[in-house]
Amino acid sequence: MQSINVYIVKRLGQFFLVVFIGINIVFFVTHATPIDPVEHSIMAAAMFGSTSPEAINMLREALADLYGLKGSLWDQYWTFWKRIAVADFGPSVSSFPTPVSTLIGRAIPWTVGLLLTAVIISWVVGNILGGLAGYYRENRLLKAAGVVAMGLHPIPYYIIAFVLLIIFGYLWPVLPLGGGYQRNMTPGWNLPFIGSVITHGFLPALSLVLVGFGAWFMGMRALVSNIVTEDYVVYAELAGVDRNRILGSYVMRNALVPQITGLGMSLGAIFNGAIITEQVFGYPGVGTLLVSAVHAGDYSLVIGITTISIIGVAGAVLVIDLLYPLLDPRVKIG
């Protein structure tokens, strides 16, 4: 078999393993709980509105069926997988009777949009600046950028988002806080709406970029400053090749390969950051939905979001892994 096929099969295998282990964790954590999810949901539902005893009994039956709590543990396990295969997590308790999958489906575009924008900006900017900083070591501006990257990188997403919220919410209120677009607007492909989406997404994206860019910057700087000592770079310099061309086509091209692997490996952490940031700014994505689901005691919604998150992140990592051979021809030759 060709080595590229071996590579693809391995990556697919890893994808299925992540999904398998992740969903097993979700199943066993939720089924080994000391709290009965059905009673819990009924309590939560009762808090939202008074219900008659008959209605509660009906609800109990329906929930036990929905959560797959009937039959042995093995039966429950099977029902759980079958439900996941068709993405059916039952109705949400907190916004009954809307199905969980509809709620998640509504939130996903926001999360994906935010995440994609932030990851692309921080990865591209971080790598370019990091590459320049590794090559032009004496440049004052790039050194200053290094200090900024070092100071921002270790701070967790929540704190950065929180500080931005305080700065732009209380000290200098110029940007909108909360929501994905202006409340009285109807979503559509027109200029004012797109503008509103951009201004509302600016702060969440900014906080993700501020934390994210440092890792790529420092990684790229270290890689480039190692590569420039290689013989072929010295040769190119002696041969009089333009320095920017050396950096762009020879040095950074090689350094990008581990950075792609790094992107795949840190995607889970970046996703964590994105859903936390959403919650801070009240952005209408999966993160805000997850936190409100926990506060409302919405069992099926929490399970649904966790499961979809695991599958989504594993899928995104798979896509990055499959793009990898385009950059690193060694995978193809083997």
Add this chain to the structure above:
Amino acid sequence: MLSILKDLLRYNREFAAGAALLGIVVAMSAMSALAPMPPDDVYVVPPDLPPSWTYLMGTTSRGQDVFWQLSFAIRNTLLFGFIVALLSRILSLVIGLLSGYLGGFVDRVLMSINDTFIVMPLFPILVMFYFVMRDRMSWAALALVMAGLGWAYDARLIRSIAMSLRTRQFTEHSVYSGMSTRQIVAQEHLPYVMPIVFSTTMNNINWSIGLEVTLSVLGFTNINTPTIGVMIYWANQHTAMTAGVWWWVFFPVALVIMVFIGLFLLAVSMNEYIDPRSRLSRMRSAKT
């Protein structure tokens, strides 16, 4: 050991800055031993007073002295990070060393599991843990769960070192002199990976404190144990920023940022110290 520390303090600016920041933080947490009141008491001082000489960092809307409250909070937060790091170090050392030394099938299986945990989005899983445990989710339970989830990245790093150690001659000598796998890994290979373990410990503490703060601020931990996140949680509950009680938010956030930057600088400088190539280039640039 002491002379290494002295050298690092003198020649490595990152190490000196990190040590200074952490010094302040540790001193702050040590103050908790001198606190005149237990951390759980509320309404012991007049509420909402701005920082003054009597109340160095002001008082909260719950009638607590921010300074003493913060000393308890940072002590618990640091302790939490340290315990998670310690427990997950054990896991990552055992898995990393065994995987690297044994290679083959064991390595493939362990590393597949390892990569799975690297990719897995942990935040929703931790939130789910809280969701099913609710009030039983104690401080210790959270530490255990996070240690169980946070070992993967460093295990990979340790494995890569162990793999290169396996091909070294002294490993062959040990095998031929009849040492068992356990002995070789624990006595021969462990000392080589210890420096990198120290630097990953710093990063792991940062990671666990970051997640703890995030979960606490959302109210997803035991909100009666004072930690930095729990302090911010209560400040948010009392809408401290809109009420103008900025000191309730400012001091915990500033202190925890000092922890993150301090630990990170220590990790970076230690990494550099371990890597002879970057140490050489630093010495060269110091000369010119």
